[in-house]
Amino acid sequence: VKPYLYVTRKLPEEIIRPFRRQFDIQMWLYEEKPINREALERETKHADAILTMLSDQIDRSLLEQAENLKIIANLAVGYDNIDLSAAKDRGITVSNTPDVLTETTADLTFALLMATARRIVEAARFIEQGSWNNWAPFLMAGKDVHHKTLGIVGMGRIGEALARRARGFSMDVLYHNRSRHLQAEESLGVHYAEFESLLEQADYVVCLAPLTEETKHMFDKEAFSRMKKSAFFINASRGKNVDEKALYHALINEEIAGAGLDVFEDEPIDSSHPLLALQQVTCLPHIGSATIETRNRMIELCLENIALVLSGKKAKTLVI
């Protein structure tokens, strides 16, 4: 019998099909609706492999029921939705999708920064609402990006790709990270800074740090109060790195100038979310790596990792 792979979202059949020779593959019925807990438990209990989304909570109680599970292939570079120690205890491999999404996510992050600084979304909405009656010198006037200081918190692959883009805009780039990246300092001309010092100097503070116990709510009241009043905060990593209430207060009290957010503490958010009411905030629905090319590559990489692990080999992009 073929190993059983369960995919927790409906994915394009063209990408899945070649793997049906090797595996018995079942998928959740919907592309846009997440799997419910009951179905996730039922499938995880018997599957040899699961291909999961960042919106699935793969916790200890779920993994304790798994009888045959050998790999969890997460369709994301982040894996904070998976209890790694529970997976480790049961000898289950966890893989993610780094590298294939690096440039795409850096593009979105820079686009969000630009959109926020130049009020792109607000300006488009303005014209759609029929409000453009006259040209005016300061109509939708934003802030410059070129020659400003970018502060990257979380200098992984995506951070480095963002720094390369920023250099093209003649920006000065500071970064903060657990460990220093001397090679990036040399090749990209970026400078290491302590977290507090980066916050005090940057015109654009961009969070690209993974969500861990150490990074959770690292952007709190204290952090926002250190930022310049003219500075913008951009988050393209995980919403829980930010104390959203503190961010909201920093914005309404004009302690910072604006924010661009691709991620939120509790996703999805609905139209009643207080941050959406602020004109200086640009919100996106967690689309950092969302291009057709990259999503296809991410799915393929998950399937390759599953094929490797189920044939006794090591995953290409192993978390544990």
Ligand code: GLV
């Ligand atoms: C998306 O947020 C990812 O982690 O890939």
Ligand code: GLV
């Ligand atoms: C994050 O994990 C990155 O690749 O930057």
